[in-house]
Amino acid sequence: MLSDVIDILADPVDGTALMLSEDGSRIVSDSGHSYDIARQGYVTLAGGAGLRYSGDDASMIDAREAFLSRGHFAPFVEAVSAAVNTVLDEAGVPVDAQAAIVEIGAGTGYYLSHALDDVENSIGVGLDVSVAAAKRLAHCHPRAGAVVADAWSHLPFRDNSVDIIVVAFAPRNAAEFARILKPGGEVVVLTADQGHLRELREPLGIIDVEKGKVARLIEQAAGHLEPVGEGQLLEFPMDLDQASIAAQIKMSPSARHIHPDVLHTRIEALPETMTVTARAVLTRFKPVS
Numbered sequence: 001m002l003s004d005v006i007d008i009l010a011d012p013v014d015g016t017a018l019m020l021s022e023d024g025s026r027i028v029s030d031s032g033h034s035y036d037i038a039r040q041g042y043v044t045l046a047g048g049a050g051l052r053y054s055g056d057d058a059s060m061i062d063a064r065e066a067f068l069s070r071g072h073f074a075p076f077v078e079a080v081s082a083a084v085n086t087v088l089d090e091a092g093v094p095v096d097a098q099a100a101i102v103e104i105g106a107g108t109g110y111y112l113s114h115a116l117d118d119v120e121n122s123i124g125v126g127l128d129v130s131v132a133a134a135k136r137l138a139h140c141h142p143r144a145g146a147v148v149a150d151a152w153s154h155l156p157f158r159d160n161s162v163d164i165i166v167v168a169f170a171p172r173n174a175a176e177f178a179r180i181l182k183p184g185g186e187v188v189v190l191t192a193d194q195g196h197l198r199e200l201r202e203p204l205g206i207i208d209v210e211k212g213k214v215a216r217l218i219e220q221a222a223g224h225l226e227p228v229g230e231g232q233l234l235e236f237p238m239d240l241d242q243a244s245i246a247a248q249i250k251m252s253p254s255a256r257h258i259h260p261d262v263l264h265t266r267i268e269a270l271p272e273t274m275t276v277t278a279r280a281v282l283t284r285f286k287p288v289s
């Protein structure tokens with residue numbers, strides 16, 4: 001709920017502290033700005049420029065939920081939660097502390113809710129620019145709050161307030177991440193790697209992940225964040241039926257590039273079930289000291 005995370009949120013306009021209004025319908029800042037809480041439980045915290053993107057639409061979010069609920073990405077979510085625990089251990093965050101975990105571009109909150117389950121007493125915020133995502137995020141976990149905001153803007157969090165930032169297949173704003181992390185805090189990033197879904201590329205006409213994506217990610221973060229150790233390569237086979245393959249494609253940017261009828265015909269031509277490779281790199285980053 002938003003009330004659990006209000007202390008780490010900040011006014012997107014001027015960074016001042018936020019509090020809940022007495023009737024619980026709004027969030028107001030020390031400087032007098034007011035943000036309505038939507039009836040579905042999320043709040044939009046966008047500064048003066050508003051939102052430039054709309055993010056994933058409702059059908060993409062539904063497809064993501066359908067795919068993830070079948071457990072196909074379980075090794076990814078387990079690796080992210082293990083990294084979250086390792087970072088908290090190494091930072092010496094006491095078990096009874098309310099560790100603050102933020103997921104950027106959180107989608108359905110799959111990674112966030114798993115991490116919150118894994119870390120007792122932790123609280124979390126799922127931030128996404130998509131309203132369809134925020135509606136899910138608001139109910140993804142009892143200790144999570146949902147915020148609509150643009151990852152590329154001034155993030156609506158207080159300086160040095162967050163223990164862990166999780167980013168799975170979503171935008172990374174290194175300068176802002178460095179600002180909002182507590183000392184000892186880290187960013188846990190999951191990035192698709194070349195060869196991800198390789199068996200589907202040709203039959204479905206979807207493009208591969210570009211080469212050197214992780215190296216570019218490290219370059220882009222330079223000056224704000226630096227990697228902690230080597231990235232961890234995660235590769236595993238998934239047995240996907242045609243419904244899971246359709247959900248996987250519909251939750252990805254390919255959904256916007258392939259006409260649904262064409263996709264349907266191509267998927268029908270595939271075997272009933274296929275073994276498909278999942279491949280990503282998990283990288284930890286800490287602020288440059």
Ligand SMILES: C[S@@+](CC[C@H](N)C(=O)[O-])C[C@H]1O[C@@H](n2cnc3c(N)ncnc32)[C@H](O)[C@@H]1O
Nearest residue numbers: 055056105106107128129130150151168169170
């Ligand atoms: C590939 S999905 C990943 C979702 C989730 N992390 C997962 O792996 O299940 C990318 C998400 O980032 C969101 N997104 C895209 N651009 C964004 C931006 N500029 N600010 C915030 N969220 C954004 C999309 O709406 C979408 O939910």
